[in-house]
Amino acid sequence: MYEGVVQDLIDELGRLPGVGPKSAQRIAFHLLQADSEDVRRLAQAMLEVKERVRFCTVCGNVAEDAECRICQDPRRDTAVLCVVEEPKDIVAVERTREYRGRYHVLGGAISPIDGVGPDDLRIKELLGRLADGTVRELIIATDPNLEGEATATYLARLIAPMGVAVSRLASGLPVGGDLEYADEVTLGRAFEGRRRLDVP
Amino acid sequence: MSLYRVEGVVLRTHKLGEADRIVTLLTRDQGRIRAVAKGVRRTASRIGARLEPFGHVDAQLYTGRTLDGVTQVETIAAYGASLAADYPRWTAGQAMLETAERLTPEEGTPARQQFLLLVGGLRALVAGEHAAPLVLDAYLLRSLAVAGWAPTFTDCARCGAPGPHTAFHLASGGVLCAACRQPGSAAPAAASLELMAALLSGDWAVAAASEERARREASGLVAAYLSWHLERGLRSLPLVDRSG
Ligand SMILES: [Zn+2]
Numbered sequence: 001m002y003e004g005v006v007q008d009l010i011d012e013l014g015r016l017p018g019v020g021p022k023s024a025q026r027i028a029f030h031l032l033q034a035d036s037e038d039v040r041r042l043a044q045a046m047l048e049v050k051e052r053v054r055f056c057t058v059c060g061n062v063a064e065d066a067e068c069r070i071c072q073d074p075r076r077d078t079a080v081l082c083v084v085e086e087p088k089d090i091v092a093v094e095r096t097r098e099y100r101g102r103y104h105v106l107g108g109a110i111s112p113i114d115g116v117g118p119d120d121l122r123i124k125e126l127l128g129r130l131a132d133g134t135v136r137e138l139i140i141a142t143d144p145n146l147e148g149e150a151t152a153t154y155l156a157r158l159i160a161p162m163g164v165a166v167s168r169l170a171s172g173l174p175v176g177g178d179l180e181y182a183d184e185v186t187l188g189r190a191f192e193g194r195r196r197l198d199v200p
Numbered sequence: 201m202s203l204y205r206v207e208g209v210v211l212r213t214h215k216l217g218e219a220d221r222i223v224t225l226l227t228r229d230q231g232r233i234r235a236v237a238k239g240v241r242r243t244a245s246r247i248g249a250r251l252e253p254f255g256h257v258d259a260q261l262y263t264g265r266t267l268d269g270v271t272q273v274e275t276i277a278a279y280g281a282s283l284a285a286d287y288p289r290w291t292a293g294q295a296m297l298e299t300a301e302r303l304t305p306e307e308g309t310p311a312r313q314q315f316l317l318l319v320g321g322l323r324a325l326v327a328g329e330h331a332a333p334l335v336l337d338a339y340l341l342r343s344l345a346v347a348g349w350a351p352t353f354t355d356c357a358r359c360g361a362p363g364p365h366t367a368f369h370l371a372s373g374g375v376l377c378a379a380c381r382q383p384g385s386a387a388p389a390a391a392s393l394e395l396m397a398a399l400l401s402g403d404w405a406v407a408a409a410s411e412e413r414a415r416r417e418a419s420g421l422v423a424a425y426l427s428w429h430l431e432r433g434l435r436s437l438p439l440v441d442r443s444g
Contacts, residue, residue: 018217112294112436113212146252149284157287181219181242
């Protein structure tokens with residue numbers, strides 16, 4: 001344990017995802033020895049992101065206005081919607097340059113063992129967006145793991161009766177992996193080869 | 201660094217850092233254990249796919265400083281993919297995994313019966329011969345029985361007077377005769393008690409012939425009985441989709 005403020009900083013850093021106690025200590029001492037101006041810029045960036053960035057009221061992506069850049073872009077196809085778990089997955093799909101439609105961020109995947117059910121995700125908002133019939137195709141790009149698959153199964157069962165074509169990214173993505181780590185070529189191919197989900 | 205092998209079922213996985221996962225396994229010989237699988241979220245390594253929940257695997261582990269690590273994995277049976285394609289069955293399976301975890305509270309304490317029960321339960325769930333909610337409730341009752349909390353559905357749980365009895369009391373562990381009856385007892389339908397007895401003993405002919413009403417009441421009582429024995433209820437149980 002260290003003196004007051006140093007320990008406070010270590011504790012705060014340790015709460016960040018992927019930062020263990022050792023790393024938290026290393027980062028804290030790095031900051032202590034760094035140039036004041038560098039630290040001020042970091043702190044400013046952190047504050048600004050909380051003040052200026054919100055979540056898009058339409059799709060749930062990160063946005064600096066009420067709506068994100070993609071939802072505001074008139075060149076994006078409104079008939080196709082790609083469903084992802086997190087905003088960072090949008091970045092991964094955009095990198096492929098294969099996709100010209102819009103997005104919907106669920107905020108995670110269904111995982112009953114973790115207490116996450118359909119009502120904990122932005123599924124009601126998704127149904128709201130499908131209500132007026134503009135969207136003709138829904139591409140489910142949840143992570144290529146079991147929670148992602150089961151979420152796709154749930155959505156297909158819910159949405160296919162609404163007359164919207166529901167498809168899932170083709171296999172070829174590393175199973176058990178995170179979508180954000182899929183390379184552009186593999187992810188692009190998965191988009192091209194997406195398969196229609198048949199509802200039993 | 202010493203290596204050892206385990207046979208087990210993956211109960212759950214947690215993300216760790218940027219690319220790793222912590223995997224919780226219920227093993228045949230060592231009970232519930234946790235191990236780290238390095239790099240599985242980032243690479244095309246097949247280990248990640250094999251270590252998904254519901255995977256019945258033969259794994260090689262190495263002893264680590266804090267957590268042991270996984271070096272190799274062979275799949276014995278993968279139930280996950282077929283369950284994930286059937287939402288009601290998948291949610292029932294999730295409740296089975298959580299139950300297996302909660303009823304093996306001590307890491308590293310052998311729990312062979314719980315392991316065998318889980319493998320059998322998952323097999324039955326995937327086989328699809330019986331309705332998923334029945335498979336789940338049968339598994340929950342037997343898992344409780346293995347944990348030492350076998351409920352009684354015929355003879356009085358207190359004095360052993362032969363049944364049938366009508367009062368069902370969670371804290372007493374089953375039905376009570378008129379003399380032993382406790383305040384706060386439930387009075388379920390005879391058909392519901394009969395169904396629960398059939399599920400516990402594996403009498404599938406009786407279970408299959410049961411009516412929806414009895415199934416619903418039995419599910420409610422099983423869930424209440426399970427919650428009474430665990431300090432907090434299962435997170436997955438309220439999310440089980442019983443429409444399938
Ligand atoms: Zn948006």
